[in-house]
Amino acid sequence: MxxxxxxxxxxxxxxxxxxxxxxxxxxxxxxxxxxxxxxxxxxxxxxxxxxxxxxxxxxxxxxxxxxxxxxxxxxxxxxxxxxxxxxxxxxxxxxxxxxxxxxxxxxxxxxxxxxxxxxxxxxxxxxxxxxxxxxxxxxxxxxxxxxxxxxxxxxxxxxxxxxxxxxxxxxxxxxxxxxxxxxxxxxxxxxxxxxxxxxxxxxxxxxxxxxxxxxxxxxxxxxxxxxxxxxxxxxxxxxxxxxxSMDMEKMPKPVPVRKSPRLYSKSNRIFKNRTPKNGFIELFIKATTRNTEYIIGYFQIMGVTSAATVMLPPLWLKITMAIIGTVFLLTWLGSVWYKVVGSHSFTKKYASEEAYFEGKKVVKTILVLPFLFIISCSLFLNIWIRNHFFFF
Structure with a gap:
């Protein structure tokens, strides 16, 4: 050779x-x-x-x-x-x-x-x-x-x-x-x-x-x-x-383990009402808010979708990108939920219980609402600007 x-x-x-x-x-x-x-x-x-x-x-x-x-x-x-x-x-x-x-x-x-x-x-x-x-x-x-x-x-x-x-x-x-x-x-x-x-x-x-x-x-x-x-x-x-990727959700670099986490250092309870559903949600909140990669990922999806609805000229294409972004966000949230809760060694044995799916539904609903609000504001603001300012 x-x-x-x-x-x-x-x-x-x-x-x-x-x-x-x-x-x-x-x-x-x-x-x-x-x-x-x-x-x-x-x-x-x-x-x-x-x-x-x-x-x-x-x-x-x-x-x-x-x-x-x-x-x-x-x-x-x-x-x-x-x-x-x-x-x-x-x-x-x-x-x-x-x-x-x-x-x-x-x-x-x-x-x-x-x-x-x-x-x-x-x-x-x-x-x-x-x-x-x-x-x-x-x-x-x-x-x-x-x-x-x-x-x-x-x-x-x-x-x-x-x-x-x-x-x-x-x-x-x-x-x-x-x-x-x-x-x-x-x-x-x-x-x-x-x-x-x-x-x-x-x-x-x-x-x-x-x-x-x-x-x-x-x-x-x-x-x-x-x-x-x-x-x-x-x-x-x-x-x-x-x-x-949504099926291979990975962290770009390992995060060093701290003796005392910055958030919830004393493992404070978030919900006073201790139910299985709230337990799953609390675990998800603590795991994701302690790791900036999940937060950045959420805002990246929101930012890219919002930018697409502003920059793309036809109205039908704006709406299409908003729908695609919403579906992508829901799928990504499901992937993160599975990684944080569903595949965890302490909680995966409870992944078939009803509370697991109820908690997942609550998390998706809560996190998709601000996403839809921002996208809707971007869409209507863009339409209003184009109607009132000819140079846009």
């Missing part, structure tokens, strides 16, 4: 692994009732944009495109597709190992180029019809964005990706500010049609990116950094998918 075959095998394994995780989350019912209809609707909506631009898109200013592209710069690394076991075997075969690493980096360059073409294809109706620009200018935008993406990926490949917390945030501030300044130069050069400066920025970004990545490209002695980046990218997508 040569380095090219090994690289293709690793890339194929990587995609199969991600697809396997998605399959565990998106079962056939979700696929049939949500994913496939969403794809079909998205296709026809995108096709309609070429016929007539929606009213809400006509309100977007041209700088919003550059802001959107700037926000899409930050998510990837140059991948070399190394594995932990390679330290034992492949590092002894330097030619094979180095060939695979180089191929992985070249593949990362090409993948980002393909991603730029895809994003530009999505904004093409707005670009051509609304702003009246031509294909050459769209190609220039794609080239500026992908060269900037390569530069940021090169810089991130030299940083310690295992660093977390406030130190990682402080380290990322100079990178963010520098990227914002360069992207502002790109925007001003594009507006002023200074294509000499644009070409210079594209070449400089590409050359500096290659300079930052040269050690990983030419040496086998960056194995630890390469492996850390691979693990970061793999776990990033898995955590996102698991976070959206």
């Amino acid at each position: 040569n380095s090219r075959q090994l690289l293709f095998k690793r890339i194929s394994q990587n995609w199969k692994q991600q697809f396997a995780v998605v399959k565990r989350v998106v079962d056939w019912t979700v696929l049939v009732y949500l994913v496939i209809p969403a794809i079909v609707i998205s296709f026809f909506v995108y096709r309609s944009w070429w016929v007539q631009i929606p009213d809400w898109m006509t309100l977007l200013p041209f700088p919003a495109i550059f802001i959107l592209f700037f926000l899409l710069l930050w998510s990837d690394h140059f991948l070399t597709y190394v594995r932990e076991a390679d330290q034992i075997f492949l590092r002894k075969k330097e030619t094979l190992f180095l060939g695979m690493k180089r191929g992985g980096i070249i593949y990362s360059y090409a993948f980002q180029l393909l991603l730029a073409v895809t994003i530009c294809s999505l904004i093409a109706p707005l670009w051509f019809i609304q702003f009246g620009l031509h294909m050459g200018q769209l190609v220039v935008l794609a080239a500026m964005w992908v060269s900037m993406k390569w530069l940021i990926m090169g810089v991130k490949g030299r940083l310690n990706v295992e660093l977390r917390g406030w130190r990682s945030l402080l380290r990322g501030i100079p990178l963010f500010i520098g990227a914002a300044i360069i992207w502002m130069w790109c925007y001003k050069a594009f507006i002023n049609e200074n294509f000499v400066l644009i070409l210079a920025l594209i070449l400089i970004n590409t050359i500096v990116s290659a300079w930052f990545i040269r050690r990983r490209f030419n040496s086998v002695h960056t194995f630890e950094q390469d492996l850390a980046i691979e693990e970061l990218e793999k776990n990033k997508y898995i955590e996102i998918i698991f976070g959206l």
Whole structure:
């Protein structure tokens, strides 16, 4: 097996692994009732944009495109597709190992180029019809964005990706500010049609990116950094998918056990009336309020659904997203209830009793009411604003 075959095998394994995780989350019912209809609707909506631009898109200013592209710069690394076991075997075969690493980096360059073409294809109706620009200018935008993406990926490949917390945030501030300044130069050069400066920025970004990545490209002695980046990218997508999962509700990181919890430190009783139903509800309240991940998950579902009802233009699509969000919330609450109460070693033997299901029903009802209130307020507020302010 040569380095090219090994690289293709690793890339194929990587995609199969991600697809396997998605399959565990998106079962056939979700696929049939949500994913496939969403794809079909998205296709026809995108096709309609070429016929007539929606009213809400006509309100977007041209700088919003550059802001959107700037926000899409930050998510990837140059991948070399190394594995932990390679330290034992492949590092002894330097030619094979180095060939695979180089191929992985070249593949990362090409993948980002393909991603730029895809994003530009999505904004093409707005670009051509609304702003009246031509294909050459769209190609220039794609080239500026992908060269900037390569530069940021090169810089991130030299940083310690295992660093977390406030130190990682402080380290990322100079990178963010520098990227914002360069992207502002790109925007001003594009507006002023200074294509000499644009070409210079594209070449400089590409050359500096290659300079930052040269050690990983030419040496086998960056194995630890390469492996850390691979693990970061793999776990990033898995955590996102698991976070959206309802059947595999997982915590992103273990929570240390405290001798005295912050809430209910003396195990105070919440309900004076001690009934089996109230016991289940009390256990659920204490377990979920002591762990911020459950609280954050609840507000994330509420926030995403509320944002969808505000941003999506047709009324029928707003109502559809509100219904989908409600169903998703109810299913997620059922999953959390089972993890906290139903699967607990002390309470799972009571999971067949009537009080268990009564408590579950009460929790779902109480938590879905504020959700429906916020979504309804978002929907009616959006309709009222659109009726009274023409510029929305």
